[in-house]
Amino acid sequence: MNWAETLRTSWSAIGSHKMRSALTVLGILIGIAAVILTVGLGLGTQKDVSSQISSLGSNLLIVSPGSSTSSTGLRGGFGTGSTLTQADATALASQVNAPDITGVDAEKSSSLELTAGTTNWTTSVVGTGPSYLGVRQRTLSSGRFLTAADVSSQASVIVLGSETATELFGYTNVVGQSVTIDSQTFQVVGVLAASGSNSTSNLDDTALVPISTMASDLVGGTSANSVSTIYLQARSADALPAAYQEAKSVLLTRHGITQASNADFTISSQNALVSTATSVYKTLTILLTGIAALSLLVGGIGVMNIMLVSVSERTREIGLRKALGAPPGAIRNQFLVEAGTLGLTGGIVGAALGIVAALVLPGVIGSSIEVSGVAIGLSLVVAIGIGLVFGVYPATRAARLAPIDALRTE
Amino acid sequence: MTQTSLAQLLDGPRSAEPVIKLAAARKTYKTGSIEFEALRGVDLVIGEGEYVAVIGPSGSGKSTIMNILGCLDTLTTGEYLLAGDNVEELDEAELAAVRNRRVGFVFQQFHLLPSLSAWRNVELPLVYAGVHRDERRQRAIAALERVGLGDRVNNKPGQLSGGQQQRVAVARALVTEPTMILADEPTGNLDSHSTDEVLGLFDELHASGRTIVLITHEHDVAARASRTVHVRDGLIQPEGAAA
Numbered sequence: 001m002n003w004a005e006t007l008r009t010s011w012s013a014i015g016s017h018k019m020r021s022a023l024t025v026l027g028i029l030i031g032i033a034a035v036i037l038t039v040g041l042g043l044g045t046q047k048d049v050s051s052q053i054s055s056l057g058s059n060l061l062i063v064s065p066g067s068s069t070s071s072t073g074l075r076g077g078f079g080t081g082s083t084l085t086q087a088d089a090t091a092l093a094s095q096v097n098a099p100d101i102t103g104v105d106a107e108k109s110s111s112l113e114l115t116a117g118t119t120n121w122t123t124s125v126v127g128t129g130p131s132y133l134g135v136r137q138r139t140l141s142s143g144r145f146l147t148a149a150d151v152s153s154q155a156s157v158i159v160l161g162s163e164t165a166t167e168l169f170g171y172t173n174v175v176g177q178s179v180t181i182d183s184q185t186f187q188v189v190g191v192l193a194a195s196g197s198n199s200t201s202n203l204d205d206t207a208l209v210p211i212s213t214m215a216s217d218l219v220g221g222t223s224a225n226s227v228s229t230i231y232l233q234a235r236s237a238d239a240l241p242a243a244y245q246e247a248k249s250v251l252l253t254r255h256g257i258t259q260a261s262n263a264d265f266t267i268s269s270q271n272a273l274v275s276t277a278t279s280v281y282k283t284l285t286i287l288l289t290g291i292a293a294l295s296l297l298v299g300g301i302g303v304m305n306i307m308l309v310s311v312s313e314r315t316r317e318i319g320l321r322k323a324l325g326a327p328p329g330a331i332r333n334q335f336l337v338e339a340g341t342l343g344l345t346g347g348i349v350g351a352a353l354g355i356v357a358a359l360v361l362p363g364v365i366g367s368s369i370e371v372s373g374v375a376i377g378l379s380l381v382v383a384i385g386i387g388l389v390f391g392v393y394p395a396t397r398a399a400r401l402a403p404i405d406a407l408r409t410e
Numbered sequence: 411m412t413q414t415s416l417a418q419l420l421d422g423p424r425s426a427e428p429v430i431k432l433a434a435a436r437k438t439y440k441t442g443s444i445e446f447e448a449l450r451g452v453d454l455v456i457g458e459g460e461y462v463a464v465i466g467p468s469g470s471g472k473s474t475i476m477n478i479l480g481c482l483d484t485l486t487t488g489e490y491l492l493a494g495d496n497v498e499e500l501d502e503a504e505l506a507a508v509r510n511r512r513v514g515f516v517f518q519q520f521h522l523l524p525s526l527s528a529w530r531n532v533e534l535p536l537v538y539a540g541v542h543r544d545e546r547r548q549r550a551i552a553a554l555e556r557v558g559l560g561d562r563v564n565n566k567p568g569q570l571s572g573g574q575q576q577r578v579a580v581a582r583a584l585v586t587e588p589t590m591i592l593a594d595e596p597t598g599n600l601d602s603h604s605t606d607e608v609l610g611l612f613d614e615l616h617a618s619g620r621t622i623v624l625i626t627h628e629h630d631v632a633a634r635a636s637r638t639v640h641v642r643d644g645l646i647q648p649e650g651a652a653a
Contacts, residue, residue: 002540005537012525012526016525316521317523319521320521320523321534321538322506322509323480323482323509323515323521324509324510324515324534324535324538324582325506325507325509325510325511325535325538325539325586326506326538327502327503327506327507327538328502328503328506329503330538402482402483403482404477404482404483407482407517407521
């Protein structure tokens with residue numbers, strides 16, 4: 001009996017129990033679709049996170065205040081202190097102490113309400129300086145950026161993110177307009193080009209003012225001199241470790257800390273952020289894929305169950321085929337092909353369902369789903385494999401039936 | 411009735427050999443610790459072109475003889491030569507091939523596959539013989555014409571009467587041109603009219619030179635055969651073998 005005959009026989013057997021076959025296929029289908037979706041979701045999220053983090057700027061080190069150890073031995077959490085100052089930023093900019101650091105951008109940010117005419121919009125207002133654009137890898141879509149003169153004169157000028165401009169004015173071409181923060185009027189001098197959002201904040205919903213203006217007019221008080229974050233740009237990606245060491249020793253010296261483990265600041269790099277985020281999403285993906293794989297396993301057991309039912313239901317047919325000259329191998333192949341066909345059908349429909357869901361779902365859940373051809377191909381192989389693996393036992397049982405016993409079954 | 415089928419049957423040099431030769435055949439069934447001796451030393455020779463009825467009450471061992479002759483089961487001890495070949499040494503796949511080429515089965519329950527049309531049922535043995543599709547269809551339809559069902563080739567078993575179904579089964583037994591036709595109570599499920607129809611068909615096949623072994627417990631059915639073998643308690647009765 002050749003393969004074409006075996007396929008034909010298996011198809012007609014599947015077709016003669018349409019409802020049962022469809023339900024069996026459903027088990028595999030759901031499993032395959034779930035695997036494709038979870039793997040796709042994991043890959044998509046990983047990609048989103050990496051691109052968001054690298055959108056912060058390349059060769060970037062981020063110095064955050066915090067992680068200080070008090071005299072009582074209590075260790076403050078990340079970002080809890082305000083131990084970084086503008087003087088720290090100036091020291092880091094020194095080419096003598098930190099030759100591998102080419103750009104320093106000290107930022108002081110606070111969530112404030114902006115008013116334009118009758119429109120209010122609360123956004124993250126960042127006090128910064130002219131180095132912002134280079135270090136954070138941003139560009140302007142119109143107007144000019146903050147200058148050193150703006151910083152030294154505490155000018156009341158503001159650069160808006162594209163989304164902030166749209167929220168306040170309804171359009172982005174707003175250079176020359178005025179914005180009020182805390183009853184102080186700022187003149188809009190520039191608008192940032194759109195850049196997207198990262199994992200923690202929307203990069204297009206922001207407003208930039210000179211850091212001196214921010215310190216004296218908008219936040220003030222004892223924290224006037226402190227900064228919330230210092231962004232450092234290393235000379236190159238290779239120089240990142242050297243820049244890291246230089247920044248660390250400069251800050252430790254300035255803060256009078258002798259033991260590095262007592263540092264009252266944290267320096268992180270994008271690579272660290274990316275790898276942390278990636279490992280988190282990897283773990284999540286593995287977890288979800290494991291659950292999806294379990295559902296595939298259940299689907300496989302469903303195939304086995306149905307095949308066993310099919311074998312006992314068709315005992316007489318098996319006996320007859322054997323009496324007419326079917327060798328055990330032909331019977332085994334017939335049931336194996338049947339199980340494999342059920343698996344493959346489930347795989348194809350499941351993959352199609354997964355692809356459709358991957359196209360539709362991102363719009364609903366706001367997270368991209370990356371469906372790779374490898375994942376689809378692999379899941380089809382897995383689907384047919386599951387059919388075959390779970391078909392082996394029923395098929396072997398069918399092949400071993402003694403023809404006389406099988407023929408006698410009523 | 412054609413002479414070509416007779417010519418095909420007589421091909422090869424084994425016309426001198428008996429079709430069936432059972433010698434000191436014993437068959438013991440074991441169920442747990444209980445042993446049951448179904449055949450207790452049977453000798454049986456059936457020649458080419460013979461029409462033999464094996465008759466006996468239920469439990470006499472005639473079903474066991476049928477299974478052994480049809481290569482559906484093997485002997486515990488003794489020898490079985492089918493067309494001169496010793497089938498005792500063969501494994502399951504080889505036995506399947508022997509059944510396919512040498513034996514045409516006709517069963518009491520017809521054993522047609524309900525989802526297949528008449529000609530698809532008839533072509534089944536040819537599928538396992540590896541015959542090409544076109545030739546299978548041609549031979550299946552020829553066999554159905556031979557049993558008088560040339561106009562029913564596309565009917566499914568459910569659309570045929572009992573007698574017609576059994577004739578489809580006979581066509582299936584004929585289609586491979588087997589060495590012998592082995593019929594197990596072929597009329598057991600048929601009314602008297604259909605019984606006459608099927609037995610008439612066997613008479614015709616016998617007349618055309620076919621070797622037929624018919625297992626039955628009905629004397630009037632056995633009476634149609636040219637020789638009757640009586641089986642009782644796992645042994646062949648001498649007076650039956652002498653006919």
